[in-house]
Amino acid sequence: MEKEVKFSDETLALVHKIMKRYPEGKHKSAIIPILHLAQMEFDGWLSPETMDYVASILRIQPIEVYEVASFYSMFNLKPVGKCLVEVCRTGPCWLLGAEDLVRHIEKKLNIKDGETTADGMFTLKTVECLASCGTAPMMQIGETYHENLTCDKVDQVLNEYRQKGERVTHWDKKHIKAQQ
Amino acid sequence: MGKQLLLDNIHAPGIATLGVYREFGGYKALEKALKMKPEELVDEVKKSGLRGRGGAGFPTGMKWGFLAKPEGVPRHLVCNADESEPGTFKDRYLMERKPHLLIEGMIIGSFALGARTSYIYIRGEMMYVYHILEQAIQDAYDAGLLGENIMGSGYSLDLHVHPGGGAYICGEETALIESLEGKRGNPRIKPPFPAVSGVWNRPTVVNNVETIAAVVPIVNMGGEEYAKIGVGKSTGTKLISACGHINKPGVYEIDLGLPVEEFLYSDNYCGGIRNGNKLKAVVAGGSSVPILPAELFLKTAKGEPRLMSYESLADGGFATGTMLGSGGFIVMDDTASVVKNLWNFTRFYHHESCGQCSPCREGTGWMEKVLYRILDGHGKKEDVDLLWDIQSKIDGKTICPLGDAAAWPVASAIRHFRSEFEEYIKNPGSIKDVKHYYRLHNEKEPAY
Ligand SMILES: Cc1cc2nc3c(=O)[nH]c(=O)nc-3n(C[C@H](O)[C@H](O)[C@H](O)COP(=O)(O)O)c2cc1C
Ligand code: SF4
Ligand code: FES
Numbered sequence: 001m002e003k004e005v006k007f008s009d010e011t012l013a014l015v016h017k018i019m020k021r022y023p024e025g026k027h028k029s030a031i032i033p034i035l036h037l038a039q040m041e042f043d044g045w046l047s048p049e050t051m052d053y054v055a056s057i058l059r060i061q062p063i064e065v066y067e068v069a070s071f072y073s074m075f076n077l078k079p080v081g082k083c084l085v086e087v088c089r090t091g092p093c094w095l096l097g098a099e100d101l102v103r104h105i106e107k108k109l110n111i112k113d114g115e116t117t118a119d120g121m122f123t124l125k126t127v128e129c130l131a132s133c134g135t136a137p138m139m140q141i142g143e144t145y146h147e148n149l150t151c152d153k154v155d156q157v158l159n160e161y162r163q164k165g166e167r168v169t170h171w172d173k174k175h176i177k178a179q180q
Numbered sequence: 181m182g183k184q185l186l187l188d189n190i191h192a193p194g195i196a197t198l199g200v201y202r203e204f205g206g207y208k209a210l211e212k213a214l215k216m217k218p219e220e221l222v223d224e225v226k227k228s229g230l231r232g233r234g235g236a237g238f239p240t241g242m243k244w245g246f247l248a249k250p251e252g253v254p255r256h257l258v259c260n261a262d263e264s265e266p267g268t269f270k271d272r273y274l275m276e277r278k279p280h281l282l283i284e285g286m287i288i289g290s291f292a293l294g295a296r297t298s299y300i301y302i303r304g305e306m307m308y309v310y311h312i313l314e315q316a317i318q319d320a321y322d323a324g325l326l327g328e329n330i331m332g333s334g335y336s337l338d339l340h341v342h343p344g345g346g347a348y349i350c351g352e353e354t355a356l357i358e359s360l361e362g363k364r365g366n367p368r369i370k371p372p373f374p375a376v377s378g379v380w381n382r383p384t385v386v387n388n389v390e391t392i393a394a395v396v397p398i399v400n401m402g403g404e405e406y407a408k409i410g411v412g413k414s415t416g417t418k419l420i421s422a423c424g425h426i427n428k429p430g431v432y433e434i435d436l437g438l439p440v441e442e443f444l445y446s447d448n449y450c451g452g453i454r455n456g457n458k459l460k461a462v463v464a465g466g467s468s469v470p471i472l473p474a475e476l477f478l479k480t481a482k483g484e485p486r487l488m489s490y491e492s493l494a495d496g497g498f499a500t501g502t503m504l505g506s507g508g509f510i511v512m513d514d515t516a517s518v519v520k521n522l523w524n525f526t527r528f529y530h531h532e533s534c535g536q537c538s539p540c541r542e543g544t545g546w547m548e549k550v551l552y553r554i555l556d557g558h559g560k561k562e563d564v565d566l567l568w569d570i571q572s573k574i575d576g577k578t579i580c581p582l583g584d585a586a587a588w589p590v591a592s593a594i595r596h597f598r599s600e601f602e603e604y605i606k607n608p609g610s611i612k613d614v615k616h617y618y619r620l621h622n623e624k625e626p627a628y
Contacts, residue, residue, distance in 0.1 A: 021340040023254070023297070026380055028362035032345045036304060064362075071364040072345025074304050090266045091467055091524045092423045092510055128348060128528055129266040129467075130305050133508070134421060134429035143308040170307045175314075 005053040010176050011037055015057060028060055031068050035075055040169040040176075044084060045076040073127065074170060081116040081123040082167040085158070086140045089126040092133035101137050102126060104151040108158070121162055142168030181448050182435035183409060185397035185417050186390065190277050196312065198319040201280040207325060209399040213288045214333040221292035225395060227403030229415035234260055234351075234388030235466060235506040237490050240395075246375040247293055248383040255383040257295045258360065259286060259392050261302040262344060262351035266467035266528060267508025270419035271389035273431045275302070275309050278393075279316035283339065285392035287325065288399055290337050293385055297338045301356050304343040313341045348532040352580050353386040355534065366534050367580035390419050390507075411437030414489035418504070424511035427451035440464075440486045440493075441478055443509075450511065457513035461597075464493055465505020467525050468585030470592030471518065472502050498592065517612075518597040519604055522589055523551040529586035540583035543574040547590055554601065557608030564601045568594055 007015060015034055022029040034054055035046060042050045046069050048062075055062040069075045076084070087102050102113065105124055109117050116123040132138045135147035139154070146157050161168070184190075194200035201207070213221055226241030247255060259282065263271040275282055282300070290298045302310050317339055320326045328336045342360060344350050350359045354368035357379045378384020394416060398406045407415045414436035420443070423429045428451035434443060443449045444459070453459050459474040479485055481500040486492050488504070495501045512521065530544035547570050550563050560566075567590055575587040594601065604611050 021338075021342075023380060026361070029342070029360060031362040032304065032359070033343055035345065036307070036343060058362075067364055068345070068362065072304070072347050074346035089524075090528055091521055092267050094524050095424055095510075095512065095516060095521065127305075127346075128531065129264060129268075131263045131269040131272045131303070133267055133269055133423040133510070134431065136423060136429075140305060143311075145308075170304065172307070175311050 005042060005047075005049045007037070007041055011041055014176060019058075028058055028064070031058060031060075031065065032072070034058070035065075035069055035072075036169075036171040039074075039076065040171040040173060044080045044082070044167055044169050045078060079116075081120050082165070083121060083141055083158075083161045084123050084125060084168075086125050086127045086130075088128070088130050088132070088136070088138050088140075090129035090133075092129065093136040093138060096136040098137040101139070101149055101151065101154060105154060105158075108155065121165070122158070143170055143172045144168075182433065182438065183417055184433050185401075185406075186274060186278075186281065186393050186419060187431070187433045196277060196279055196316070198280060198316065198323060201278070205400075206280050207284055209396045210284050210287055210325065211331060213291060213399050214331055214335060218292045218294060221288065221399070224398060224403040225292070228394075228398045228406040229403075229410075229413060230391065230394055230398060230406070231414070231490065232388055233390035233394070233418065233507070235265065235468070237504065240387065240391055243375065243385060243387070244289075244293060246373075247385055248376045249294065250383070253382055254297065255293060255295050256379055256385075257286065257290045257293050257298040257392075258356070258379060258384055258386045259298070259300040259389055260351060260353065260356060260386050261300050261306075261389045262348075262356060263306075263389070264303055264348040264351050265506045265508055266525065267421065267423060267463060267510040268466050268506040269421040269423070270431050270507055272306055272309060273421070274389060274393060274419065275306075276312060279309075279313050280320070281393045281396055282313075282389055283316055283320055283325075285395045286339055287320075287330065287337055288395050289385075289387065289392055290339070291335055295385075296336060297340070299360060299379075300339070300341045301350070301360055302341060302343055303350070304345050307343060310341055310343050317341060347534075348528075349534045349580075349582060352582065355580070356386060357384065364534070366536050367582075369579055409435050411487060411489050412491055414491060414504075418488070418507055420488070420507045420509050422450045422509040422511070424509075425454045425457065425513035425516065426511045427454055434488055436487075436489045437492075438488045440488055443488055444478075444511070450509075453511065453513045455513075457515060459511070460514045460516055461512045461518060463502075463508075463510040463512075463589075465503045466508035467510070467528065468581075468588060469503040469505040470498055470501070470588050471522075471596065472500075472592070473596045476500050476596070477502075498588070499595070502592070518593050518600050519551065520555060522593045523548065523555055525589050526551055526586065529582065533582060533586070534580075537578040537583060539574045540578045540586065543570050543583070544586045546570050547586070554604050555611060557611060559601075559605035559608070561605060563605060564594060564598060567601075 019027040019030045051065040138147045230240045231237040350365040355365040359365040374384040480495045571587040571590040
């Protein structure tokens, strides 16, 4: 059985708070923040059911949500592992060895860019410049920037996430509690 | 070292908190500003000579002066914190460490423009900074610096932070506005300009993080004093984010007009090229600006030492000059391949094109493929001219400047490093260390 798509009370309260930040009748503006919250709450990706649910909250057509979700790179339209490992692949990071890093991770996790490990723990995704070029090469996992990376450091970081075994998302759950 | 108007006390413990920020004189400028008339504030900014720090360098006071003020229509100040131009990481640094500097600037700017609700649009990837700003805004509300009747002045303002979803194009101001309205980030055709019809068709000013932060020292010291820093029409200080093959990458605040040689080699700044290597090329203002070879970077074509200023970096036009841009300073030593780096940037622009205009949507893809073909050892003699032709058909022929931003790196690389392309084509064996990264995405079919 699929579980029901519904925000927790805490998250829903935050959703309504965010919708009030925009003028009367312009609450569609809240769509991007709400999609981030949806990824946080519903396994790190946006299923059609999740997007329909977001449309119903915003009182807009589902197509308006699909349109937005498919435009922005942070929204995953397919399931992802518990840890989305986002390695920067743009010029400045590349000049300082981002490519070696990607190859190292591919080998270590036995997956290619865009794939998920068999145990569902990691998905590797290469992304564009994250405004951290002075500490290149770097990667992002959840909200955390891991900078000045070497292959050894990557191993260490990935092991830590594996040990914790928890799902991490860009909008980290800890901030929901903090905001109440 | 130059004056530290933005980065002063950046390493003071707790400077991210309201209390410590105020101990170091924070919100003094706001107190002063709220006693002035909005027009006087706009005048101070005009006098300061401040130019937009987001990349285009448009005079901020003039932009504020253009804002339409129709009766009964709310207007908005929107801060562009999308910072996605490769090589640029100054705004993130500033917001993470001194969030209240941006908030203070936002309140002053909003007051000057008569905005009652303002937004900070921050790229979604910087979610941890989003939360830092949320906290700082909450603290400012609690201290009576936001909300109703700020500091007893009668002026009220709501300030919100809004995360993006991951799209370089949303740094372009009309795409940012579309995104803030909850849509795809497709740039709008101008006119109308945001100053007349911006977010929700209301008059809107969009300014970069650093631009808004600079308003704080301008109010503190007065526009005239600020204008004394710098050289000519490049007034004040500028944050430069330096990266690539240098000894000391990081964010530096310089007085505009600092000689580039000093910036590059002094231990106060970049500290020279790593491993004692030789300088090959510099992309001085974010990935979009023309690349310059070492000689033309250090000295203009006329043989004058180049300065870190809008005018000096642009000296010689695109034939022999470049742009200050966003301040994303990318250095390449003699181990770097200009063609490989260009391929990566072109791949980036192709990936980030919103797809509305065919020259940009198709042209960026074609350039990426031709460059890949060259790097894959299958370059054709006519490929360099082909690349030139494609870029010239993008430049100036699109809705937004992303098209130009994709064309300029290609044009400048060919202009200054044509022989490197030709060598790769004539002698594929000279392409060292090719790893075919792109292949990972296109394992079965070649990319061209
Ligand atoms: C493709 C593209 C990306 C841009 N990205 C940014 C950005 O990340 N941050 C920014 O402040 N300006 C960016 N700009 C410039 C903005 O359109 C706009 O000029 C700027 O926000 C105005 O603020 P300023 O006058 O304070 O510089 C970008 C422009 C283009 C064409
Ligand atoms: S130039 Fe490129 S990014 Fe800009 S509107 Fe046209 S297609 Fe979109
Ligand atoms: S290029 Fe990787 S963070 Fe900028």
